[in-house]
Amino acid sequence: MRRIWAAVTTAAVAATVLTGCGLSSDDRSDDTAAKVAAATGEVKGKVSLQTWALKPKFTAYVQGVIDGFRQRYPGVEVEWLDQPGDGYSAKVLSQAAAGTLPDVVNLPPDFALPLARQSLLLDVAKADPKLAEEYVAGGVDAYRFAGQDGTFGYPWYLNTDVNYWNSELLSRNGLDPKNLPGTLDELIAQARTMKEKSGGSTYLMSRKPGLGDLVNAGVKVMADDGRSFTFNTPEAAALLDKYRAAYKDGLLPNDVLTNTYAGNSKLFNAGTAAWTTGGGNFISSLATDNPTLAPKMLSSPAMGTPPLYVQGLSIPKSTKNPAAAVALARWVTSAENQARFAQLTSIFPSTKASAGDPFFSRSDGTNAGDAKVVAFTSLAKAKILQPVQVDDAMSTVINQQIALAISGDTSSKQALDTAVERCNQLLKG
Structure with a gap:
């Protein structure tokens, strides 16, 4: 089984580090209801996006996505932060402990789990009721964790075997x-x-x-x-x-x-x-x-x-701009933007709307084209095993x-x- 991203630090270690930093769900007020309500407000102001090792190879792509978001929401200012592949888990944990997580953070499920356990992530299913309707089931389920009530990330790009x-x-x-x-x-x-x-x-x-x-x-x-x-x-x-x-x-x-x-x-x-x-x-x-x-x-x-391999975008409860954060996460993970990304590298989109995209659903008649279609159609029932x-x-x-x-x-x-x-x-x- 292959991932197109780096190996992740274990959830058990992550949870230990968070606890060791003195950060727990009791250290911060749980204002989920207020943040969920605010997520439906006007999209304006400043919002930050953190990705994982996409520079410099995908700089032009990500910048294009950001430019498109700013055109859709005039006046919004987006700060893009990209962290190196090595040490990303430690960086996320450090940000979480310091309360400085960006508004939208690239987290695979492994990384999202310890933060969800500490009640640090927004339940995006409550903030965005259309989530389950518009993204493939396995991708959404990947951010629902045993013993935790909620969905803690938008599925972004996917792969399978x-x-x-x-x-x-x-x-x-x-x-x-x-x-x-x-x-x-x-x-x-x-x-x-x-x-x-x-x-x-x-x-x-x-x-x-x-x-x-x-x-x-x-x-x-x-x-x-x-x-x-x-x-x-x-x-x-x-x-x-x-x-x-x-x-x-x-x-x-x-x-x-x-x-x-x-x-x-x-x-x-x-x-x-x-x-x-x-x-x-x-x-x-x-x-x-x-x-x-x-x-x-x-x-x-x-x-x-x-099997399902997932990268996703999570929104910390600490965000001061939940409306822009939800809008940005949806924009980055939209069918159109994911399709553009997939044409640059070996990933598949997480949206149900992508099922009608011939780039993924139709083979060009080669054995490579056949394999791509087999993989893409498998995503409809793929799960994290x-x-x-x-x-x-x-x-x-x-x-x-x-x-x-x-x-x-x-x-x-x-x-x-x-x-x-x-x-x-x-x-x-």
């Missing part, structure tokens, strides 16, 4: 490129055929499962209140058992469970694996690095619920326990029990 297949390797090893697997059982069955035909030199399966796979198996990963993990279920154990059997039968690379594993994408690029996942523009980017492989690639929708509460330490624990289960060093149930216990400790700590 689709399946990519090497048609040449499929055909060479007894598989039909027109009959691609759509379920885990079908994938395992075809992986077995590939192993037998290739003598074990080529793999169809080349990654171990993660929390997203458990979600797609119907496993409830986290409790409704967001205070505990719950993925140690019989269904989760059954899924790991399937992978363990596949690994034992040599359907996955021997080193897939190790820290030195090259990775699914690298094996695909090298022609050793016939399946990988990637964003909707993966073929176009690969054409530069591996022009002989790109024409052989086929795409298909992700198995189960497609891994809870934003999962931090790096939790991911390490989960990956280690899954590896132990698949290798057979422990039972799947025991591995899941251990992972849940340790992750719950980290969540409370």
Whole structure:
């Protein structure tokens, strides 16, 4: 899975830092009702926008968006702040602790969560009742957090994963490129055929499962209140058992469970694996690095619920100009402005109105064009599969326990029990 943005600091660390700064929901009056009411007022005065690492590559684009906003609302003054990619999380936390967050802030859900927990963000669904009507459901849901009442961001630009297949390797090893697997059982069955035909030199399966796979198996990963993990279920154990059997039968690379594993994408690029996942523009980017492989690639929708990757714009409660802040967030995330952005880089818009844009919804007849359409149409049902509460330490624990289960060093149930216990400790700590 790929993001077009930098890795984020964990929500657990963020919450700890905020608390350590002495900032909590009790330190400031909750004037949500007043801010919501004010958000419907006249758009005028000064308003600030903070983005994340868009300069200098997208300076002209963002400035054009700002100029358009000023033309629509004459007299409004917009201050654009762009923060470097490195250290952005620390910068946001510092601004939050000092009470100096800009009026509109670029926050992925991971960053918005700790601020929402501290009651620092405006419930934009109350300030803008049309939010759920005009933006894709998964994008809106990404800013609704377990245990928190409200929606704390406008979804901005999105991405998702689709399946990519090497048609040449499929055909060479007894598989039909027109009959691609759509379920885990079908994938395992075809992986077995590939192993037998290739003598074990080529793999169809080349990654171990993660929390997203458990979600797609119907496993409830986290409790409704967001205070505990719950993925140690019989269904989760059954899924790991399937992978363990596949690994034992040599359907996955021997080193897939190790820290030195090259990775699914690298094996695909090298022609050793016939399946990988990637964003909707993966073929176009690969054409530069591996022009002989790109024409052989086929795409298909992700198995189960497609994963969703989101960037969004949040509005702090501390804004002194809620009307301009809401108007600016809506303007930046409008279908027209997002479409212009998407033509400059590998992202997809978050508005429902974009569904009628032929740039996204119609293929040009190439395999790259087909993949883009597959990805875009998948966004209508895409969701964040891994809870934003999962931090790096939790991911390490989960990956280690899954590896132990698949290798057979422990039972799947025991591995899941251990992972849940340790992750719950980290969540409370």
